[in-house]
Amino acid sequence: WVWVLQGWDRQDPPSPLTIPGGTRQSPINIQWRDSVYDPFLKPLKISYDPTTCLHIWNNGYSFLVEFDDSTDKSIIVGGPLENQYRLKQFHFHWGAINDWGSEHTVDSKFYPAELHLVHWNAVDYPSFEDAVMEGNGLAVIGVFLKLGARHEGLQTLVDALPAVRHKDTVIEFDEFDPSCLIPSCPDYWTYAGSLTTPPLTESVTWIIKKKPIEVDEDQLEAFRTLLFTSDGEEERRMVDNFRPLQPLMNRTVRSSFQ
Ligand SMILES: CCc1cc2c(cc1OS(N)(=O)=O)CC[C@@H]1[C@@H]2CC[C@]2(C)[C@@H](O)CC[C@@H]12
């Protein structure tokens, strides 16, 4: 009867990848027609300071561009958020081929890649590591990447990737403003979810932009030249670093648009 109460009989059974007892796991499929317009959702305000950009780190799962989060210089506020959140890092998920790669899907459609900008609630919590463990600790902006025109802003990042080809390599990277990677269209979906990589904690308010950005084939191929493996190990290409879809369970996806 727990299965019926939780509606688990209506979804495919939770995969072993769902943390035991998880009720708000990510990623999910966003069924456009099931999302509910919420007129009380505010516009998302994004203000990043490019001088807070520190380095690019291949952590063996993706490449992370990390920011100095010791001040409120790079923050987001508004949208579904109760207060402002500080930018900590951004990274991507992508596929071996263009038919898949994103973590979230829209009406069961995959995009070739997805950008995540990870922010944490520095108003309520003393550090990122603490915020990772709290229900309102993190806010992640998701942006879909689709195949199209070359993205000039992304190119500066792509040009640096050969220097972080192997796991556990880091290079200095400064003066980058990631707002150039976020579509100007204000429309987004939002729902309560989790990290999609360990520790998989249910601490994320997801803000998924409706409009994708366009990147070209060479830029997607550049992502695929990265390696999961360290220098000296047998090479394994860094591709398909996305988590399988998780059951929606008792959640509603809200939209900022009608
Ligand atoms: C790139 C996927 C990734 C890595 C990390 C997080 C989140 C990540 O992507 S996602 N898709 O938003 O879940 C949040 C927790 C972070 C981790 C990177 C490594 C840490 C910073 C640890 O050192 C302590 C907390 C960890």
Ligand SMILES: [Zn+2]
């Ligand atoms: Zn991610």
